[in-house]
Amino acid sequence: MDWKDALLNIVKDSGNAQAKTLRFGEPLSKHTYFGIGGKATAYIEVSTVAELAAVARFHRQWDVPVAIIGRGSNLLVSDTGFNGIGVRLVGELAKLEVDGNIVSVGAGLSLPRLSKVMSRQGLSGVEFALGIPGSVGGALIMNAGAWGSSFGDVVTDVTVMNDTGELLTLTHTEAKFEYRRSGLDAYFCVIGATLKLESGDADAITARMQTFYKQKVETQPxxxxxxxxxxxxxxxxxxxxxxxxxxxxxxxxxxxxxxxxxxxxxxxxxxxxxxxxxxxxxxxxxxxxxxxxxxxxxxxxxxxxxx
Ligand SMILES: Cc1cc2nc3c(=O)[nH]c(=O)nc-3n(C[C@H](O)[C@H](O)[C@H](O)COP(=O)(O)OP(=O)(O)OC[C@H]3O[C@@H](n4cnc5c(N)ncnc54)[C@H](O)[C@@H]3O)c2cc1C
Known part of the structure; x- marks a missing residue:
């Protein structure tokens, strides 16, 4: 059986909402900020760890390449496209939970949204991120940053999945954050992270976030x-x-x-x-x-x- 038929069968059998998001021949230009790129053989949105683990196991069993696509804001896709499965993390995998100054984020969460919600809640550390149109997963992989701050600075641990579908928790050190890179691309997928932010005055944090954003809009296209x-x-x-x-x-x-x-x-x-x-x-x-x-x-x- 062709891997596409096998994927269709697995997704149908799972009987969940994921089935509705599976598409074949999906133009990846729709999923990148560049608006460039050919088609992915298959594209699927996954909303739970169990669904993602099924994709990981499928990738191993059928030897089909999988690419996790965040917001596509740091991605150039070839004109001939991607001969594999493009995966986007949504639902539970885009969660945002706040407990005091400890914040639990899913990799699918939008970085600008995180920045805005944190400023409203009087939590400082991600003000720089309003003008970075990526996902938390992309920001972890790239150690995205601006104005002297990088996302890794506020991360205490990162949860990743390997291609057997097993979850691992990595410490800040194990995540190997460096300038615009990390060691996280060694894993099948980044699932999310725990952040430690500083409590502060919501108005002052919001003002700082907006100043950064204004400067960015004035100096970048x-x-x-x-x-x-x-x-x-x-x-x-x-x-x-x-x-x-x-x-x-x-x-x-x-x-x-x-x-x-x-x-x-x-x-x-x-x-x-x-x-x-x-x-x-x-x-x-x-x-x-x-x-x-x-x-x-x-x-x-x-x-x-x-x-
Ligand atoms: C207008 C504009 C301004 C920008 N400004 C900045 C800036 O100031 N600072 C900065 O650092 N960057 C900036 N960027 C670049 C980009 O927004 C960041 O690198 C961002 O973190 C990428 O996130 P993404 O979700 O879009 O990743 P994508 O582009 O979707 O993916 C990037 C890489 O990460 C991988 N990936 C994504 N999510 C996961 C996951 N969950 N698990 C495993 N792999 C994953 C992808 O496979 C790919 O290899 C800017 C981009 C634009 C378009």
Missing amino acids: FAEENAGCMFKNPLGDSAGRLIDISGLKGHRIGGAEVSTVHGNFILNIDNATASDVLDLVAYIQEQVREKTGISLQTEVKRLGFDD
């Missing part, structure tokens, strides 16, 4: 489709500055253009393909290396490419 910063900042410098002094702002290949507002953002301004974006990435890397001697490394994750 928000109108056009993009995937946030394309390159990591080299130690002690800024990728945006290097791209700027290399004269690359506004440079265009196909439908992809280097933002004139912030050089580290590549915009999909006119039906860009993933190839346009990668050609522009390679051109920027080559020009910056030639002009400054620095090799820029990409921050945006790729899905559906051979490398």
